[in-house]
Amino acid sequence: xxxxxxxxxxxxxxxxxxxxxxxxxxxxxxxxxxxxxxxxxxxxxxxxxxxxxxxxxxxxxxxxxxxxxxxxxxxxxxxxxxxxxxxxxxxxxxxxxxxxxxxxxxxxxxxxxxxxxxxxxxxxxxxxxxxxxxxxxxxxxxxxxxxxxxxxxxxxxxxxxxxxxxxxxxxxxxxxxxxxxxxxxxxxxxxxxxxxxxxxxxxxxxxxxxxxxxxxxxxxxxxxxxxxxxxxxxxxxxxxxxxxxxxxxxxxxxxxxxxxxxxxxxxxxxxxxxxxxxxxxxxxxxxxxxxxxxxxxxxxxxxxxxxxxxxxxxxxxxxxxxxxxxxxxxxxxxxxxxxxxxxxxxxxxxxxxxxxxxxxxxxxxxxxxxxxxxxxxxxxxxxxxxxxxxxxxxxxxxxxxxxxxxxxxxxxxxxxxxxxxxxxxxxxxxxxxxxxxxxxxxxxxxxxxxxxxxxxxxxx
Numbered sequence: 001x002x003x004x005x006x007x008x009x010x011x012x013x014x015x016x017x018x019x020x021x022x023x024x025x026x027x028x029x030x031x032x033x034x035x036x037x038x039x040x041x042x043x044x045x046x047x048x049x050x051x052x053x054x055x056x057x058x059x060x061x062x063x064x065x066x067x068x069x070x071x072x073x074x075x076x077x078x079x080x081x082x083x084x085x086x087x088x089x090x091x092x093x094x095x096x097x098x099x100x101x102x103x104x105x106x107x108x109x110x111x112x113x114x115x116x117x118x119x120x121x122x123x124x125x126x127x128x129x130x131x132x133x134x135x136x137x138x139x140x141x142x143x144x145x146x147x148x149x150x151x152x153x154x155x156x157x158x159x160x161x162x163x164x165x166x167x168x169x170x171x172x173x174x175x176x177x178x179x180x181x182x183x184x185x186x187x188x189x190x191x192x193x194x195x196x197x198x199x200x201x202x203x204x205x206x207x208x209x210x211x212x213x214x215x216x217x218x219x220x221x222x223x224x225x226x227x228x229x230x231x232x233x234x235x236x237x238x239x240x241x242x243x244x245x246x247x248x249x250x251x252x253x254x255x256x257x258x259x260x261x262x263x264x265x266x267x268x269x270x271x272x273x274x275x276x277x278x279x280x281x282x283x284x285x286x287x288x289x290x291x292x293x294x295x296x297x298x299x300x301x302x303x304x305x306x307x308x309x310x311x312x313x314x315x316x317x318x319x320x321x322x323x324x325x326x327x328x329x330x331x332x333x334x335x336x337x338x339x340x341x342x343x344x345x346x347x348x349x350x351x352x353x354x355x356x357x358x359x360x361x362x363x364x365x366x367x368x369x370x371x372x373x374x375x376x377x378x379x380x381x382x383x384x385x386x387x388x389x390x391x392x393x394x395x396x397x398x399x400x401x402x403x404x405x406x407x408x409x410x411x412x413x414x415x416x417x418x419x420x421x422x423x424x425x426x427x428x429x430x431x432x433x434x435x436x437x438x439x440x441x442x443x444x445x446x447x448x449x450x451x452x453x454x455x456x457x458x459x460x
Contacts (some may be wrong), residue, residue: 006244008196009154010046010092010273013220020197027203033119033198035206039214042193042207043127045092045119054099068139071132074122075115075140077432078399079106082297082394083148085288086113087141088133090154090181093272094397096119100276101151108285109266113147115140116157116306130186131215133159135363138168144432146173146425149288153275154246161224178284180238181271184250185223224254233263236287238274244270263353297361297395299402310340312353313362320385325423337412341446350379352402354386354395360384364399366406371413379407381417418448 008016019041026034050058060074075094085105087098095114097101102112117136119128137159142148142243147170153159157179163171182190190211194204212218235258236321239251248265255263264283274280300310320326331339343349346367356361365383370376381403386395400415407415417435419426437445 007244008193010048010309012046015046016018016196023197023203027200029202031095031202034203035210035272036191038199038203038207040127041072041197042190042394043129044210045128047120047129047157048092048094050094050096050121050438054096057099057103058075058096064352064386066139066143066308068136069120070126071118071136072116073118074134075113075144076102078102078112079110080394080397081098081106081111082397083108083109084111084113084145085149085151086115086147088115088137088139088150088152088156088159089117090152090156091128092120094450098151098153098275100278101281104281104285105288106162107395108289110149110288112204113140113144129215130155130162134163137163138170140168141168143428145170145428146283148173149176149178150174150276151180151181151284153180154182154271157296158185158222158224162222164208174233176236176286176288178236178238179251180248180274181240181243181246182224182254183246184220184254184439187217187223188246190219215237223456224257229265232455233260234282237261237263238280239263240266240267240269240274242267243271270433297356297393297398299352299354299362301402302353302363304340304344304349306350308352311342313351313363313365314339316353316360316385317361317365320383320389323388325420325426326385333379343373350403350406352399352406354399355389356395361390362395362399364403368402368410368412374413376413377410378414378416379403379410379412381415384417388420396426396429397433399417400429 002115007454008011023034023038025042026037058076064075064077066073074137076094085094087102089095089097091104095116098114106112115136116123117128119125123136128277133155137150152158159212160187161179161182162176165311190208193199194207199207205267205368237255237258239246241248251263263454265281266277268279269280269395271383302313309375314331317339318331318336321331325353343351348368350366350368352364353399354358363383363385364381367380369378371378371381375406381400384396384399386399404415415435416438421427439445
C-alpha cells in the first residue's frame, strides 16, 4: 500500500471525525454494512460554495447544460479565440475555483470551457466518481469541441489522463495537457480514504467489491502509474513539493513516462492554491501558447465588382462543392461563369471573405429575407465554406461574427441557416455560436425542405 494523503480534499476535520466514528461503530457491528456506508461516503463530495470573488466572472460566462450519460453537467464558456481549452476542477471543488486561470487564458486569446463535475457546483447529483468526471469531460469535448488543450487539477487531471486509454474521437485535435497535483490512480484514492477513516481489512474488502461492481473494474485499472502506457501529448506537470493530499512523488515518478513533458515544481502552494497563483497561471499560459501560430485571419465584405474577390468567391465555393460534404463534384463551368454576376443582380446578397495574409481561405454568402411574424428583416446564411486545410482555426466563427454584425446594423431579427444532420463539426460550430432548432410555440423543430425547379428559359 502506497503512502496515503494526509487529509481528504475539502473535507473539514470535524466532518472527517464524525465519519470515522460512524464507520468504527458500524465495523464492530457488520463489516458488510460498514462497507456499504463507506462506499456511499467515498462517492459523496462536499459541495463547495461559490466564493464572492469569483461570482462576477462566473456570471459573465455563456452557459451550457449538457447530458453526460445519466448525469447533467453545467458548463461555462468564455472568449471567442480560435483555439479551445477545457479546464477541470478536482474533487469537492467547482469550476469557479478555476476562475483566475480561466480569466487569464481568455485574455490570452483562448476560448475557455469549464464545467462543474456531477455532484459539484451547479451540476445536480448527490454522488460523483472518477468515471463520472471522465464521462462529463467526454461530453464537453464532444459537444463543445474541437479542443486543442486541457487542464485538470487533482481528480480532474486524473480524468484527463485516464481518457487516453479509450482514445475518444475528440482526442485527435488535442495538442497539450496540463496536469496539476495529479494522483497516480484510483487505487491511491481508495487507499487514502481507507487509511484516513480507519477502515479495517474486512470492511475494505466489502468496499472494493462494491467498487468493482459499480464500475466493472478494479481501482488499479484507473491508473497513470510509472509502468502504464506512456503519455504521448505535450504535457506539463505542476506539483507542489509540500502537497499534503497527493505526494509530490506521484509527478516525479510519472515524468519519465512522458515522451514530451516537463515538471513545474513549487514549494509553498500546497495542493489547492496552484490554479489560483498568478505566477503558476502565467507559466501554464506560456506553456499552452508556446509554438502556437497566432491567427492572422481577417474578414471583410467582398467587393463583387473586384475581379480578385470574384475569383476568390468562385474558387472557395467550388472547393466546398468538391469536398464530400458539398457533393464531391466541382460546380459546372456554366454555374461558375454566372455565379458572381448572379450575386451582383441580387440586391439582398451579402458576401464576406476571410483572408490569411493575401490568401482567401473562407467565404460566407447570405441573403436578406423578411419575417412576417416579427415584421423585420432576417439574414439567411446560405453558404459558409472554409478551405479544408484551414478549418479548426476560428475562420468559420469569424465569418459568422461578421454576418451577425451586419445583420444587427440592418435591424434583422434573426440569423438562419441550414446544415446537414450528420455534419457534426459544422453543427458544433453553429451551436456554439448560438444557433438552435427553430420552433414555434409547442411545435417540433422546423424542417428545411426543397423542390428543384427548371428555369423557364430552359423549359422554352
